Amino acid sequence: MATWLIKSEPSKYSWEQLRADRRTHWDGVRNPSARNNLKEMKVGDLCLFYHSSEGLSIVGIARVVKEAYPDPTAGDDRWVMVDVAPVKALRRAVSLAALKSDRRTREMEMVRQGRLSVSRVTDAEMRAVLELGETRL
DNA sequence: GCCAACGTTGGC
């Protein structure tokens, strides 16, 4: 099972909103690398949920409940979306500053490539995030 | 097919 990290500006779509909705379409991705990651997601894969712009922290864990299919908010068929559902909040949010200062996470794809909205997380990185977030699955 | 100009994202 793979782990991913998905970003959202909380003013656009927050973790709290995902919890309220119970499930959502992860649409609007318009970056080729991010799109390729969406296409590789499998049902059951976990996604760290990161608040960009405000908060700047990983706040929760979601899971993929439907694999990539066409994103109707795009004008053409190049773009896809997945469906995700909340699993649990992190007991303690893990800030970008914390990710950058911990040697286990400072090489994470999302840290190295700041603009990438859907990135891959290694098993070791996931273990470190769970520890920093004082959270057990 | 190259590359300059421009637009967008997102951290600071």
Add this chain to the structure above:
DNA sequence: GCCAACGTTGGC
């Protein structure tokens, strides 16, 4: 509000 990083566009 600024700017770095990076993607896209369009002229040649």
